[in-house]
Every structure is written in C-alpha cells, then in structure tokens.
Amino acid sequence: MFSITVRDHLMIAHSFRGEVFGPAQRLHGATFLVDATFRRPELDDDNIVVDIGLATKELGEVVSEMNYRNLDDEPVFAGTNTSTEFLAKVVADRLAERIGKGALGEGARGLTGLTVTLHESHVAWASYEREL
Amino acid sequence: MFSITVRDHLMIAHSFRGEVFGPAQRLHGATFLVDATFRRPELDDDNIVVDIGLATKELGEVVSEMNYRNLDDEPVFAGTNTSTEFLAKVVADRLAERIGKGALGEGARGLTGLTVTLHESHVAWASYEREL
Amino acid sequence: MFSITVRDHLMIAHSFRGEVFGPAQRLHGATFLVDATFRRPELDDDNIVVDIGLATKELGEVVSEMNYRNLDDEPVFAGTNTSTEFLAKVVADRLAERIGKGALGEGARGLTGLTVTLHESHVAWASYEREL
Amino acid sequence: MFSITVRDHLMIAHSFRGEVFGPAQRLHGATFLVDATFRRPELDDDNIVVDIGLATKELGEVVSEMNYRNLDDEPVFAGTNTSTEFLAKVVADRLAERIGKGALGEGARGLTGLTVTLHESHVAWASYEREL
Amino acid sequence: MFSITVRDHLMIAHSFRGEVFGPAQRLHGATFLVDATFRRPELDDDNIVVDIGLATKELGEVVSEMNYRNLDDEPVFAGTNTSTEFLAKVVADRLAERIGKGALGEGARGLTGLTVTLHESHVAWASYEREL
Amino acid sequence: MFSITVRDHLMIAHSFRGEVFGPAQRLHGATFLVDATFRRPELDDDNIVVDIGLATKELGEVVSEMNYRNLDDEPVFAGTNTSTEFLAKVVADRLAERIGKGALGEGARGLTGLTVTLHESHVAWASYEREL
Secondary structure, eight states: OEEEEEEEOOOOOOOOGGGGGGGGGGGGGEEEEEEEEEESSSTTTSSSSSSSSHHHHHHHHHHTTTEEEEGOOGGGGGTTTOHHHHHHHHHHHHHHHHHHTTTTTTTGGGEEEEEEEEEEEEEEEEEEEEEO | EEEEEEEEEEEEEOOOGGGGGGGGGGGEEEEEEEEEEESSSSOTSSSSSSSSHHHHHHHHHHHHEEEEEEEEGGGGGTOOOOOOOHHHHHHHHHHHHHTTTTOOHHHGGOEEEEEEEEEEEEEEEEEEEEEE | EEEEEEEEEEEEEEESGGGGGGGGSSEEHHHHHHEEEEEEESOOSSHHHHHHHHHHHHHHHHHHHTTEEGGGGGGGTTTTOOOOHHHHHHHHHHHHHHHTTTOGGGGGGGGOEEEEEEEEEEEEEEEEEOOO | EEEEEEEEEEEEEEOOOOOGGGGGGEEEEEEEEEEEEEEEEOOOOTTSSOHHHHHHHHHHHHHTTTTTGGGOOOGGTTTTOOHEEEEHHHHHHHHHHHHHTTTTGGGGGGOOEEEEEEETTTEEEEEEEEEE | OOEEEEEEEEEEEEEEGGGGGGGGGGGGEEEOOOOOOOOEOOTTTTSSSHHHHHHHHHHHHHHTTTTTTEGGGGGTTTOOOHHHHHHHHHHHHHHHHHHTTTOOOOGGGGGEEEEEEEETTTTTEEEEEEEE | OOOEEEEEEEEEEEEOOSGGGGGSSEEEEEHHHHHHEEEEESSOOOOOOOOHHHHHHHHHHHHHHTTTTTTGGGGGGOOOOOHHHHHHHHHHHHHHHHHHTTTOOOGGOOOOOEEEEEETTTTTTEEEEEEE
C-alpha cells in the first residue's frame, strides 16, 4: 500500500460543553497542524499516489473554510463539540467529497483511503481514518 | 476509525544481556518519549474518543511508576531485556488494565484499540499495538 | 554562557485590530508552544543553571494565568494587540518578576538573562530576549 | 503487533516527466528523511523485534547505494519517475531482499511486515507498506 | 530584543568542487528548510516585529527564485560552491534588499537584524546572521 | 556571522546529589540529542564554515567517549553532578581541544565560537556557548 501526506495548519477559536472539558469549557483557541494522508494500492500512470501540489492546494482550501474563525459561531457546527477528533473527520469528509468531484484529478479516483490527523499541541493529537 | 494520542516522557537506566546489544550491554540510560494512542470506531456522547486531560493523567501515572529508576533493579523486570519494544508493551498493558478498571471513565469502555510508541532518540523508536 | 530551556503550551482565543492582520482581525485562536530559556555565565553550587523541575513549575503557573481564555476579555490586555511577539514579552516579564521574588530559589539570583519563544505553528514563531 | 523504526537520510538530484509536476520537471533535488519500520507479532529470544544497530546499518547501506547521486543517470531508474512514493518502495524492497538473505540475522526471519516513509520536506512525505 | 521567524522550503540540485566534499562532489540535491528571523528592539505601532503574513510572502518569493533548479546552471552561482551556509547568506541578503526597498512595509524599516537558517537534514543545518 | 550545526545522540546512566533533584537523585538515565554549532565571521576557501562530514565525525568521537556508560562510574566525573548543562560544556570543551589540535582541518582554525546544546527530552534542553 502506498500513501502520501501533506501538512497545513489552522487557527480557530471555540469552546466545549460538558464537565469533562474543565477549563476548556471557556472560549479558547488552538492551532491545529493538519496532516492529510491519501492511500492507494498501486501508483497511477505518473508513478505517484496523487500530485503533492494538488493535494496541498485542496487541503489548503478545506482548511481556509474554517481558518481564523470562532467555530462556536459557525452554523454548521451549532450544538456540536468541535473536538480535535471531530474536526479531523470534518476535514477528511470534505476532502473525500472533493476527490469524488474530481478536484484531485481523474487519477485520484484510484485512491482507496484517507486519514486526517490534527495536532493540537506537541503533546496531543487526533486522527480520523476512512475509506474512499 | 478515530484516535487520540497523548505524549509524556520517561528517564531510566538499564542494561541488556546478549551479544547482539554490543556496548548497550553496559549500564546506560534513555529518555523515552511515550506516545499513547487510543482508538474507537465512533465518538462518545461528548463527541470525543476519550478526554485528553484524563488520558494524559493516566499515562503520567503509568510513566511515573518507572520514571527515574534503574530498571535492572526492578523485581518485575528481573531477567528481562527491557528493550524499547518490550517497554512499549508494558506501558500499553498497564494502560489497558486501567481502562478496564474505569480509570478513563465509563465512556472509555468504547475504546477498541491502543498503540504505545517509545522514541529512544531522534533516529529510533518502537511501538506495540493491541486490542482492548 | 550556560542556559537551560523548558517547554510548555498555551491555548487561547483572541483577535487583532489593524488592516495588516487581514483575516486574523476575526476572533480566532492559537496553540502557543512556550519555550523559556534561562541564562547565566557560571553554574550554581549544584552544577546547574536552575532546577529544570522548578523552572517547569513556574513556567506552568505563568502559562496557566492565560490558558483556556479569550485574551480579548482580559482587562490587562484591553486595547492591546496580543501578538505572538508581545505575548513572548508578557511571559518573559512575568517569569522575571517571579525570579526576582525568589520563586526559582536563591541560586536563581545568579541568572543574567531570559528568552521566551512562542511557536504559533510549525512555520512561524516569535521571541523576546531580556536581561535580568 | 510490535515494530521498531530507524531513520537515515538521503540527498539526491532528479527530474520528473509529466505536466502534473509543473516546475519539478526541471532538474532539482531533495533530502529524504528515510524511516524504515520492521514489524512482527512476537518478540525474538533477545526480547526485540530486530537489533536497532543492525537495522540502522542495513538501512544505511541501502541508502548509500542512492546517496549523492542524480537519479536521472542511474540505469536502474531509466524512464521512471523517481517520485517519493516510488522511492519508498525501492528502499522497502531492497531491505526485504536483505532480510531474506539473512543480513538482519536469523531472528529477523520472524519479521512479517515493513513500512518505509520518505519525508521530502516538513510538509510532505510518502510511505510504502508491504508484507515479508 | 524581539524577533519573529517564518519557515519555507526549497528543493535544488547542485554539486561541490573540492576534495573535502567527498561524494558530494557528484551532482546531488537537497531539501532546505529555510527559517528567516527578523529582529528589532521595539515593536511597531501594530505591536508586532513585522507582519508574519508579509514576511512569509517575501520569503516565499526569495525561495521561488531558486526553487526546483540545478544551482550549477545558474549564472549568478558560476564557479561558487553553493554550500548550505553560503545559501543562507544569499537568502538573507536578498531579504535585506527587499526590506530596504520597502517590501515588508514602512514599519519594517525599524528592523535591525536578520538571521537565516537552512536545514539540509534532521542532523545538519547552517545559519547566517547580519545587521540591517 | 556564519555557523553550521551537526546533531548526534548519547545514551547514559547517572544520578544526582542534592535535594533539589528530587527523584533524579536515584540512578536513572537519559538520551541526549547533542547539537554542536561552529561559528566564524567569514567562510573558508571552500566556501564553508567547516566540513559537515568532518564535524559530524569529530562530534561522533566525542560522544562515543561517554556513550552507553554510567557516568557515576567515570573517574573524570567523580563527585560531580553531570547535569545537562555541565555535559554541554564537557562536549564543547572536548570539541574545542580537537579543533585546536587540527582535527577539523587547518581551515577550522578560523572558527571563533562554539555552542553545544543537549536535549534531554522534548520539553527540556541546555546549552553552553564559548569562544575559540
């Protein structure tokens, strides 16, 4: 199995609801390093998984939809705890949708899986892995 | 599949038995960066895998049982090569035991897997992966 | 010249005023990795710059005063752009005040300089350096 | 499942053919950080996956076969896009061949899988995973 | 003294002349992580050293002038060993020229120093530091 | 001012004397990532600070004199707290002695300064800086 991974980052504000979150129930923020991994069993005709430049561009667009925002004010996340693991799924699903629409090229239809990891600090990170 | 990972570190002395280890047969030491990854297929009611604060606290307690010690003097490791990969299993099994006892909360009973990685330097690390 | 550095992290929300900041004028957030470096020309009687455990504890207390907060709501920062470089100075000055009060021990009075670096992402960081 | 990983690096020149590569069609170069992960379900008689020193030595020899070269001039890569993901497979297959010949010791015949990751920068990397 | 640092990267081919370089006399290549640090004693009216977005943009333009090239073919480097430390100076001097021309804004005229670090691998890097 | 830095690592056992060290008074150990930085105002005739290969080799030899040892048993460290900052000075002074003897080549006599940083974990490190 082959994969390539590209990294971007995201700076957001948000708060959590639930006693388990302690002081993180207050409005605070995070820089998330966002790693998107694309997988396929065989390389395409150019001998690649997917073009790293194109993967970087699409990840950048997904990230920019949330960047420099207070997620508590985003209608799409109303009533939802925007935990690191949940946001990893949001990024993965939005990338999957773009792949399905051909944004990563026709060759990218050979992709079979996707993992997104969000690092919230040097000591904590979360991932979501899905098939395509 | 979702996961979260938390990091701590551990500073121990030990020695190895067996010619394969060369100079590492002498008493020496290591800082291990310890990464514990918790996995589950669906998020819990708080929209998380497990509370990162609680996971950090439990990992810290497992680490503190070995920290600042000469593992050659620990009865539980008598006659055992405390290799990086072996210690990854020790940390994983002790975390699994704590999860089983409810230390990570009732929601953590939904966890299905655990991976522990110990980095012994910037150029070598080891992992142990198990189910829960 | 000798130095020791300890690392912690901080998760805050804030916004900036001024066209130069573009989308960062919106309420957003950041994880800051916080590195505090303590300098002195000679080691103390214990052969150290300052105790790493004590330095870590004091840095942790300075960090906790700002952690999990919206800096726009903190009276002490009213009307101030809480840029990464400015916050590096805030952390440095608060550490210097603690050193002056003896929080790092009597031996720490031999410290002559302090640098604080805040990493806002894997591609941007800021520092403030001062004498003691 | 247990694993150990060792890291080395590689500095090569090459160029790509195909419009998808844009400016990377020109002769350029890369430093690849090369991580080789060796897996097995149970530890060997020395309580290890494989000797880290020996794994490092064999990875170093595989790397040195390509290091400080223009891959466009290597007959074995004639007409091939030496993408990061393709080179990860080259390193993995050459390590597998060495394992088969006993270069990692008789105990290493218990290895069941191998993953090689090549980091081409701090924001992009590729992997190839195979069985043994 | 305040500073901010921004990071980019650069992928080039080149070769060296001189026996000291051993196998690096052959045409090979490198990824350089490029860190540019901007220093000034006091913050500007926006409470910053220089805008991180603008600094990132200008560093990106300096990097793009060399990116994806064989430096042996660049007339400006004819007869020159394009060592990591030399290239750090090239990047620093080109940034200094841009600052002088106002590319980082009028406020950036308060900058007093500049350091550029090029990482050629995880185990070697070089820096050049200059005044402005 | 120019500099180059090379990295190696070191795995030792030791213990500390003094109440300030708490549990680190017990025999324990550490992996130290060792970074040696060599400085000079102008490049040499080969357009370098010092050969990175040669610097790596000499650092490796200094490191190997202490590697895989219990520093409490080394006569040269008898009665001394082998703190991270103290060991940074040991490595720097031994490198300086080698430079003085010509081990880094005649050109290396142009070096004017040296800094050694020892990372004891991902959250603590120490440096010693000296002239040559």
